Amino acid sequence: MRSYEAELVVDRREYVADGVLALTLRHPLGEPLPVWEPGAHIDLVLGPGLERQYSLCGDPADRGAWRIAVLREPDGRGGSAHVHEHLRRGDKVRVRGPRNRFPLEPSPRYRFIAGGIGITPILPMLAAAEAASAEWTLLYGGRTRASMAFTEEVRRYGDRVTLAPQDETGLLNLGSVLDGLPRDTLVYCCGPGPLLDAVRGRCPAGVLRLERFQASAPPSGNDGLSGSDGLSGGEASSGGDGAFEVVLARSGRTLTVPAGVSVLDAVRAAGVEVLYSCTEGTCGTCETDVLEGVPDHRDSVLTQEEREAGETMMICVSRCRGRRLVLDL
Template sequence: MSEPALELVVDGRQRVADGVLALTLRRADGGELPGWEPGAHVDLLLGEGLVRQYSLCSDPADRRRWRIAVLREEAGRGGSAYVHDELSEGAKVRARGPRNNFALHPAARYVFIAGGIGITPILPMAAAAEAAGAEWSLLYGGRTRASMAFTGELTHYGARVTLAPQDESGLLDLAPLLAEPRQDTLVYCCGPGPLLDAVAELCGSRPPGALHVERFEPRATARNGAAHAFEVELARSGRTLTVPADASVLDTVRAAGVEVLYSCTEGTCGTCETEVVEGTPDHRDSLLSEEERRAGETMMICVSRCRGERLVLDL
């Protein structure tokens, strides 16, 4: 299983907030880029096995250019520093995707909530909601006003957008925004883990599927739990492998020479999502909904394991 990488060129660089760099990317051969919808991300292959996911925040109708925005994380794992330091204008970079695990579903009304760099997938969502004539609002917070990207682009939406820098107004006031659930409303939130957890708690009484979140980091509890060895049968080849207690399914199948797509290795991006033919997964990702977990039809093989002794996967 493989996915060819696109050869891209950095067409432009722009500082859009303190520590945030926006890159415009085009195909090296001048052709059209793959289509995408709001919520999609691409994997940038940054060399030396470094793969990072960045949300597309441009206009999906523009098939010539993609835009991403990257916050420099001084304590990160090296991806953001590489983008800021190495991807100068004219530099080449490979990408896979787009992929969308945060799709915007049709609704009469939307509540968008963004924290920091979490504004990136929300930008095209707001534009799509506006174009569809839906009722919508955006609450956007950050440490300071200077740290919040794309605030200028949001001004033409007027009162639909509320900017709430923490140094001016404190933590986001979520309760009034989410106090009265409506059947016609979907909530989309992207940002730091504590923000997503607070929104999820306030949306606990809403019907399944009303809340959609995207995490940039794994949930603190996602990978907890004891690990035991188990067997994985690869349905396409009939091979059976033993997954040790101290290794992931992904590590095990790759060591056996099986080619699989993967990216974050943290259970947040969805690249390694694999169909479960038989068995019960022990879900340890930060992506699937509770309904999807109960269904057990797919699993993220980079972190999730088996509740029993055997899984059969569509590999």
């Protein structure tokens, strides 16, 4: 099913922390927006080749508005700078979604861990856990207190929330929330890659749910939170970077994907229209069903179980572990 796509209006614009801009988006005619659940994100289509994903961090019950928060990244690829510099109240922006690769699963108890702008998908999860009468805590870290968005919103939950600015308390004390986890506890974490990997290293199998905002990359120094690098859903397989064939099952066409060319680029070059956005394997927009063959997963979206099942792949980055893939395209 094709996702919702519309021009929405920037109804409200406010800074909620140093370098973090919150936008409230509404339909220009007041039409209700699609239902979403905690963990969902939307795409902002900011211009040709400039599409970015942002987590919804408002109230899922409010069908009239979507709220996102955008961290200004000086070393980014231009998306956050565009939002901060060009989107003003009353402007229109094309939006797609919502999609959810980070859903809140039912559980009697949760441990939420957020680093920096990673608080955005966690915010609505707190309200949902509270509404479900689940037992939960939040450990929320950032470089400084002033850089941490929505602290006033999370303070209302009292002593279940621990705010830990790095310049005041040092690195996040992960052991305080992860050591001796009670049974039936799920851990939800979002933030910088090093934090995600440090959390994964301390969690028992099967309890961690996380979302990565950026593609995995070798660590570039201390981020003020902790850890070392790795993929969010499990370790990447190594199928090599050579050429392989892709069969498009709906048309029966066979394409060659050369070395150094992504499946997405090969498919688009052949004139096949597919949805895509980040081209880094982080957003899930280009997820495609695999009918035959074994994918070489290189994304930061799929869980280890989904990788092993091999039923879908992110065609913007993943390749083939053999000579041939048959895709539902």
